[in-house]
Amino acid sequence: MNALRENAQQIFQAAIAAANPYEAVKKHFVIDAQFSKIHLIAFGKAACSMTNAAQTLIPQHLLGNALAVTNYENVVSVPNVEVIGAAHPLPDLAGFHAAQKVAQIAKNARTGELVLVLISGGGSALIPYPVESISLEEKIATTNLLLACGATIHEINCIRKHLSQLKGGQLAQLISPAKCHALILSDVLDDDLSVIASGATVADNTTFADAIHILKNKNIWQFVPESVQAHLEKADFETPKSLENVQNDLIGSNAMSVQATVESARKLGFFVTNYDYPLCGEAREVAEKFVLNVKKMALENEKMAFITGGETTVTLRGNGKGGRNQEMALAFAIAAQKFGLEHKWLFLSGGTDGIDGVTPAAGGIVDNGTLSRMKNAGINPLQLLENNDSFHALQSTNDLLITGATGTNVADIQILLIQTEKN
Numbered sequence: 001m002n003a004l005r006e007n008a009q010q011i012f013q014a015a016i017a018a019a020n021p022y023e024a025v026k027k028h029f030v031i032d033a034q035f036s037k038i039h040l041i042a043f044g045k046a047a048c049s050m051t052n053a054a055q056t057l058i059p060q061h062l063l064g065n066a067l068a069v070t071n072y073e074n075v076v077s078v079p080n081v082e083v084i085g086a087a088h089p090l091p092d093l094a095g096f097h098a099a100q101k102v103a104q105i106a107k108n109a110r111t112g113e114l115v116l117v118l119i120s121g122g123g124s125a126l127i128p129y130p131v132e133s134i135s136l137e138e139k140i141a142t143t144n145l146l147l148a149c150g151a152t153i154h155e156i157n158c159i160r161k162h163l164s165q166l167k168g169g170q171l172a173q174l175i176s177p178a179k180c181h182a183l184i185l186s187d188v189l190d191d192d193l194s195v196i197a198s199g200a201t202v203a204d205n206t207t208f209a210d211a212i213h214i215l216k217n218k219n220i221w222q223f224v225p226e227s228v229q230a231h232l233e234k235a236d237f238e239t240p241k242s243l244e245n246v247q248n249d250l251i252g253s254n255a256m257s258v259q260a261t262v263e264s265a266r267k268l269g270f271f272v273t274n275y276d277y278p279l280c281g282e283a284r285e286v287a288e289k290f291v292l293n294v295k296k297m298a299l300e301n302e303k304m305a306f307i308t309g310g311e312t313t314v315t316l317r318g319n320g321k322g323g324r325n326q327e328m329a330l331a332f333a334i335a336a337q338k339f340g341l342e343h344k345w346l347f348l349s350g351g352t353d354g355i356d357g358v359t360p361a362a363g364g365i366v367d368n369g370t371l372s373r374m375k376n377a378g379i380n381p382l383q384l385l386e387n388n389d390s391f392h393a394l395q396s397t398n399d400l401l402i403t404g405a406t407g408t409n410v411a412d413i414q415i416l417l418i419q420t421e422k423n
Contacts, residue, residue: 004346004417008365009401011264011305011415016352016403018260019410021046021120021185024251025053028183031062035114035179040066040081041102041171043127044120044197045074045088045353045409046185052078054116064113065105069098069126073355073405089358090143091128096136099129099166106171109178117171117180121187121353121409123197124157129165131231138225139163145220150282150315153188155214157198161239162211162232167198168239172246175201180246186253187353187409189278189310193248201248204239208232254278254411257352258309261413270305270417273297279310279414283324284331284385286312287349290416291335299343299420306416320389323357325349325412329364329399330390334381337371344368344419350401353409359391361400363412373397 031038038058042051047070055066055078066081075085086095109115130139142163146156161168172180182201184193194202212232215221221229258277265272276293279286294306312324322330328349336345350356350363374381377396384393394400 004344004367004419005365007268008346008348008415008417010268011261012348012350012413014260014264015257015413016406016408018257019185019252019352019408021049021252021408022053024185025050025118025183026057028249028251029054029057029116031057032114035062035112037064037113038062039064039105039109039113039115040118041105041115042068042118043102044123044185045071046120046407047118048074048076048078048083049407050118050120050183051081054118055080065108067101067105069095069102071122071126074407086126088122088125089147090140091125091136093136095126095128099127102127102171103129103166103174106174109175111177113178115175115178115180117182117201119182119197119200120185121197121411124160124167127166130163131165133231134163134227138227142224142228145223146218148316149218149220150313151214151218152313153311154195157195158206158214159211160198161204161206162208162235163228164198167200168204169199169202169243170239171200172243173240176245182248183251184248185408185410186250187411189254189280189411191250191253191255193250201246203241203243205241207238208235252410254309257410257413258307261307261415265305265307270303271301272305272307275306275308277308277310279308279312281312283312283314283328287328287331288335291332291339291341294416295339295341299418302420304418304420307414309411309413311411314388316388318387318389320384320387321359321392322388322390323351323359323361323363325351325356325363326359326361326390326394326400327385327388329366330381330385330393333366333370334385346417348401348415349412350403351412352406354403354406360402361391362403363401364390364394364399365401366394366399370397370399
């Protein structure tokens with residue numbers, strides 16, 4: 001089983017390498033001599049790597065204000081760039097102050113100048129800049145409710161856009177009349193640029209009415225702060241529905257990383273099947289469906305790999321510790337035993353950012369022996385799954401996937417390896 005584990009980790013690393021933000025910026029940004037000054041604004045989990053690449057490309061005499069905002073785990077110093085650490089997934093005061101600086105750089109940009117905006121996953125939470133009638137604490141409370149009820153990233157970002165002074169195209173609006181060029185590393189499955197980091201440089205096709213509908217449909221409208229309700233109901237403006245002088249380029253995505261895992265698995269001798277891409281839905285339900293679907297397939301090759309990616313959700317039922325990838329891995333192990341998945345198998349579910357939920361793990365990596373090891377450790381896996389405590393379940397058997405913060409973020413990768421030979 002150790003060989004399968006090593007193979008899975010190697011394949012997962014190929015996914016992370018394919019989303020290398022430094023190389024992506026180097027590949028896609030070309031200096032245009034027409035600009036008198038180039039300012040840098042970066043926010044997201046890959047902000048430091050992206051600004052590091054950009055500042056090597058921009059001649060010193062052209063470089064203006066330069067700011068990178070990233071999560072605390074990914075903070076590194078970057079030459080000629082002010083780096084600010086902030087909280088994710090729930091915003092904090094450091095992020096609020098960083099957002100104010102972002103807005104100031106945007107407002108100060110002039111005609112004939114370029115603002116290069118480098119956007120990566122997590123960027124929305126890292127630059128919270130709520131409208132004046134809503135406090136940061138009230139916005140955090142609203143975000144917390146959305147995360148706990150299993151709202152999708154599209155739904156969460158629709159709300160964020162309509163509580164913000166930067167999101168939903170409003171940052172690009174502040175940058176005008178200077179030119180705005182955004183390089184975007186996607187952490188959403190359909191690569192909808194208006195959703196990534198809440199689309200700060202992209203025209204918004206959602207409305208205040210949509211935001212209200214989402215909160216009511218999720219049955220949390222009555223729990224959000226009164227200031228949020230009042231703002232959404234009485235707002236006398238809309239997010240911009242069209243923008244001028246803006247260029248948005250996608251430079252990395254989950255789909256690109258999934259393709260890299262496929263190529264890596266093939267090089268290791270696996271017969272690869274692309275499984276149900278992209279994965280979405282409740283993590284534990286997706287895991288069970290994965291097991292049932294694979295059981296129906298004819299496993300005719302000695303080394304099989306089922307590879308996919310996506311972003312599942314978790315509806316909190318308990319008070320345990322974990323994340324969607326750890327929950328999916330634990331649920332997969334339980335379903336594999338319940339439905340009798342045969343042969344030697346190993347399942348990995350990991351976040352490409354290296355951080356799953358509020359834990360030090362990227363996800364989980366389970367196999368035929370995981371539940372037996374939990375039993376020997378005195379752990380009841382079903383009980384911990386019901387308490388959303390996948391972290392402690394997997395920790396007890398050394399089945400946590402630990403990579404550390406990777407400096408990028410293109411959603412999640414799932415890898416199922418099956419070895420059918422009898423040795």
